Amino acid sequence: MKLSPLFWPIELKGKTIYILDETLLPHKVKYIKAKDYKQAVRAIKDMKTRAVGQVILVFYIFLLVIRKNKNKKDIKPILFKLAEIINAARPTLSFKYLTDMVLGWMVSGAPLEESILGFLETLKNKRIQQARAMSELLADGDSILTHCNISGQMPAIGEFARQQKKHISFFATETRPYLQGSRLTAWELQKQGFDVTLISDNMVAQIMHEKKINKVIVGADHLAQNGDIANKVGTYQIAILAKHFGIPFYVLCPPASRAKTGKDITIEIRPQVELLEYQGIKLAPKGVKGYYPAFDVTPNNLITEHIYLDIER
């Protein structure tokens, strides 16, 4: 099946990691070449990749360092140190559960390269299965609203729907302030020949009222044990609106975290300049304050169905 470049935005070839620079999309499709862990960690810090790309990259950084240190007698101290460096790459995002997995395999004596490659292969397959499971809930003629970007999952859902002879179309919110909807979702859907229409984030009620969409599908950055999810800010209000209009609201979930409910999830507050400027253009008068909570929590009771990623930790 054809996959979006965003579905698997990182590749490791020999001793070079290729990182899709998502900050240049949609105008340029360019891969950053990282030849050592420092360049790769820099790409995380600079947010050149995001979401699933960051997860894949963490594992590829380990692989790269392992390959580069084949002749070392004891690689353990190197990988412990590396895990620390990766964990510190972004203050508000925890990579610890990923680096802990690798350190766990190492300590238990599992074959490291095989464990990492096996995990990534499983991740890819499970994500494809997740897209297929979602596609099976769709009906011919559905028009789907989505928000932000689910790392290539929307086109994958679309491809499965095609295989099932269902004609579906998409609406994407532009997703201010970073415009992932315009720059990533609309781009990857259009690239694969799907019918996609952009709206601004304040047009959701209007297109629901006009019955231009009949299903909502979003991703999640975080799944709590009670089914609450955290996702890009704006998800919560779309869920409330979907309930108001009686429109089903589906969530493609990552594995559940240790958070019991959404209340246990900390919302990252990002720098206001990201809201007040766009590509150097000042959008607001000097000195005006902005408030930018990057995520919000959608409670379980607004979610019609969770589509789980059936993967072991």
Added chain:
Amino acid sequence: MKLSPLFWPIELKGKTIYILDETLLPHKVKYIKAKDYKQAVRAIKDMKTRAVGQVILVFYIFLLVIRKNKNKKDIKPILFKLAEIINAARPTLSFKYLTDMVLGWMVSGAPLEESILGFLETLKNKRIQQARAMSELLADGDSILTHCNISGQMPAIGEFARQQKKHISFFATETRPYLQGSRLTAWELQKQGFDVTLISDNMVAQIMHEKKINKVIVGADHLAQNGDIANKVGTYQIAILAKHFGIPFYVLCPPASRAKTGKDITIEIRPQVELLEYQGIKLAPKGVKGYYPAFDVTPNNLITEHIYLDIER
């Protein structure tokens, strides 16, 4: 009382109309000088002024033409023609009810200059009364969310609250795609020393959830006879969210039109390029579609209280 430049953005001095160029705000405060009706109608076509500015400008264009034709024996044919030109200035906006007022005074033999000046004076006073009526519904410590721009009414409400010794603060949605919230509302509130914070349009549920605001005040472009209103797109979903969170939702209304309900109000669909580009920067990949309904209708049952503009037509 100190009024925002947006409260009365048009002035007529002698035979020159000064039009606040709202497209340059907030970075430049510049008035366009219109010395004849053609320049003034051009400013309407180019959307240099909007909302109440357009209403005021229509009357000042008549005044200008009347003053320039003092010596004409019969000004009637000139004004009939002028009304036609003004009515055609924007295809989707009807100025006919305004030009009909002037033609009505003319046909009935009322003193024209006095009638126009009297009407504008009344309009100004009634708008100030409307802001005061709204301010009286506020409590000390209120934090108000607003959307788009209500032509200087928000700072006026703030000034009245100050007189009443109530401390209030504001949140403004940026209001994509034209950013009236950032460029106009935040600007005019900050200019008068009010505490104002910008959010993007997808953060409304989150700040309601965080209890950062406890009242919503918006304007309306259109009031139907049953109390439904049409306003800048995004208003409808804020009203649904306000109901969900139990937050009062107030609307500053214009005089009611002949529309019986919101269903009789036509929603203007604007060019998609206004959504897909900002100041020449392409926000979306080439060829992706956009959909831009400029307004939406908020049904009466979502409105806690209408603040009427008590003015005779």
